Amino acid sequence: MIQKQGCRRGALIVLEGMDRVGKTTQCKKLVEALCQCGHLAELLRFPERATEVGQLVDSYLAKRINLEDHTVHLLFSANRWEHVPLIKEKLNNGVTLVVDRYAFSGVAFTSAKENFSLEWCKQPDVGLPKPDLILFLQLSPMEASKRGDFGNERYENYSFQERVLHRFFQLMEDETLNWKVIDASKNIEDLHREIQSLSEDAIQEAQGETLTAWAALWEKDLKSVLLSSESYHHFRKQLKTYLFPR
Ligand SMILES: Nc1ncnc2c1ncn2[C@@H]1O[C@H](COP(=O)(O)OP(=O)(O)OP(=O)(O)O)[C@@H](O)[C@H]1O
Numbered sequence: 001m002i003q004k005q006g007c008r009r010g011a012l013i014v015l016e017g018m019d020r021v022g023k024t025t026q027c028k029k030l031v032e033a034l035c036q037c038g039h040l041a042e043l044l045r046f047p048e049r050a051t052e053v054g055q056l057v058d059s060y061l062a063k064r065i066n067l068e069d070h071t072v073h074l075l076f077s078a079n080r081w082e083h084v085p086l087i088k089e090k091l092n093n094g095v096t097l098v099v100d101r102y103a104f105s106g107v108a109f110t111s112a113k114e115n116f117s118l119e120w121c122k123q124p125d126v127g128l129p130k131p132d133l134i135l136f137l138q139l140s141p142m143e144a145s146k147r148g149d150f151g152n153e154r155y156e157n158y159s160f161q162e163r164v165l166h167r168f169f170q171l172m173e174d175e176t177l178n179w180k181v182i183d184a185s186k187n188i189e190d191l192h193r194e195i196q197s198l199s200e201d202a203i204q205e206a207q208g209e210t211l212t213a214w215a216a217l218w219e220k221d222l223k224s225v226l227l228s229s230e231s232y233h234h235f236r237k238q239l240k241t242y243l244f245p246r
């Protein structure tokens with residue numbers, strides 16, 4: 001089926017999961033299969049290391065530089081935000097984007113560090129384009145580590161990965177998002193068929209939607225921020241009346 005440009009939007013499909021669960025393998029196969037079926041589909045990955053921000057993140061992950069933990073969290077988020085114009089343009093042009101990691105990895109990894117709350121970690125990504133589908137490839141850290149040793153990149157150790165997994169589970173409790181948990185212990189082809197079928201459904205649904213109404217990720221959090229700025233204005237008004245009574 002060929003999508004008519006300018007009329008129907010593409011779907012934003014995210015693959016998430018711990019290290020080595022098969023995200024990149026499945027993203028590539030999915031894009032290839034969707035294109036073969038006549039869809040417009042492209043691959044995106046985060047971190048996207050090609051930009052200046054991405055280069056900093058890359059150096060940090062490869063342990064060439066050290067960065068303060070909050071700083072690096074914000075850089076990961078900035079790396080996603082700098083791609084938002086491109087993401088919207090592609091989706092508006094009917095291109096389905098298959099994204100290898102998104103804000104959920106960002107939040108799960110930082111919040112697995114000591115003294116970071118899930119709420120704080122989510123804030124910089126509140127308002128990003130909301131995925132139509134998030135496929136969580138589930139595999140125990142033990143199984144994942146068998147698929148090639150953890151390398152030398154930062155975060156690649158067993159106990160940290162367990163804490164990250166716990167954070168992912170907390171993020172999946174959010175029912176405003178379309179999470180689908182996939183058993184990543186299956187073989188590559190079976191997994192691919194399951195992922196393609198779920199993706200086709202998401203593409204179908206996205207096509208029926210208008211292009212202008214962009215859904216925002218973690219919208220509820222966005223509303224609570226807006227609400228608090230409203231109550232701030234209310235508070236200022238009251239303060240003015242108190243300070244300058246007529
Ligand atoms: N379903 C599968 N069964 C067995 N091995 C797999 C499966 N999927 C991928 N692999 C192998 O596991 C390794 C990791 O796969 P891949 O790079 O796709 O994972 P990833 O989730 O993208 O990892 P990372 O988080 O490090 O980017 C590769 O050697 C790949 O060939």
Ligand SMILES: [Mg+2]
Pocket residue numbers: 023024025100
């Ligand atoms: Mg990968």
